[in-house]
Amino acid sequence: MLQVEQLTRRFGDHTAVDNVSFDVPDGQLIGFVGGNGAGKTTTMRMIMGVLAIHGGQVLVNGRPITLADRKTFGYMPEERGLYPKQRIIDQLVYLGRLHGMSQKAARASATDHLERFGLGERAQDHVEKLSLGNQQRVQIIAAVMAQPTALVLDEPFSGLDPTAVDQMAAVLREHSRRGVPILFSSHQLDLVERLCDGLVILARGKVVGKGTADQLRGDAPVRHRLVLDGDAGWTRDLPGLYVADVEGNTAVLEVMTPGAERELLEHALRRGSIREFARIVPPLSEIYREVTADAHNVHDGDHALDFAGDKAKEFSA
């Protein structure tokens, strides 16, 4: 298990990462999301030791992380660092050797991964000849090829086509099945929702939500959609309901008083037939917008922290 405890980092007067805590349990894929400048890259850099920590600590299996631990991690930094003039296979073998692999094992793993990512034929090409998306694939291979004990991946999916996203997702799942804790940042919320066991949401350097998508949804009001044959405007007049929206024959509402939905449905049936009455499961993008918007509306730093404490949910690891 990888744990981030009260991590803090300042740049001059600006606190880019402010008392950030979360866990990446073994075998879990944790999505790290937040707007531009929220502090994701800075947090990952501190985990990997490429940026000094100003407060807090990183733990591996309950003890402070060491250089030796970090050497066994697979890391995909924000700044992609391949050598354009080197052959792809040579570069991967070199990077595998840096992770302690033998020449033979590094070559076998690199070749295998290049095949999996559809780049088997390109092994002898120079990196600069590859498209940006394919360079990204090579970068991913570099992070995963040495059987890492943890993965820290900064925007691994950005710039990948849907085929590469699926290949990448399959590779990550293999590593999570091996029990590897995996943290990856992304702006693609649909992807995060599809892939992740849990997520951590950052806004202005603070954690404003963490847990599974369902746990985070638990904080959102339960809404239903009612679709009728005729106009749904009359739903506004019923007691015990908050009608969030009505458009033509469709109403979106919250049940404020238990049992009010029964009266609603009886009314509806008296007026005609009901085409649909269903609970709305908000997409992750909506939850994300709500928690980050709330955080941005808070101007006082202490309140923001309180909010984070109230809202944040722990993983049950």
Ligand SMILES: Nc1ncnc2c1ncn2[C@@H]1O[C@H](COP(=O)(O)OP(=O)(O)OP(=O)(O)O)[C@@H](O)[C@H]1O
């Ligand atoms: N080396 C640096 N010097 C000064 N400020 C920095 C430095 N690195 C990051 N920052 C600031 O720290 C804050 C967090 O940046 P960070 O790159 O961690 O955000 P991010 O969540 O990764 O954003 P993005 O999604 O845009 O990559 C920003 O305000 C950024 O300007």
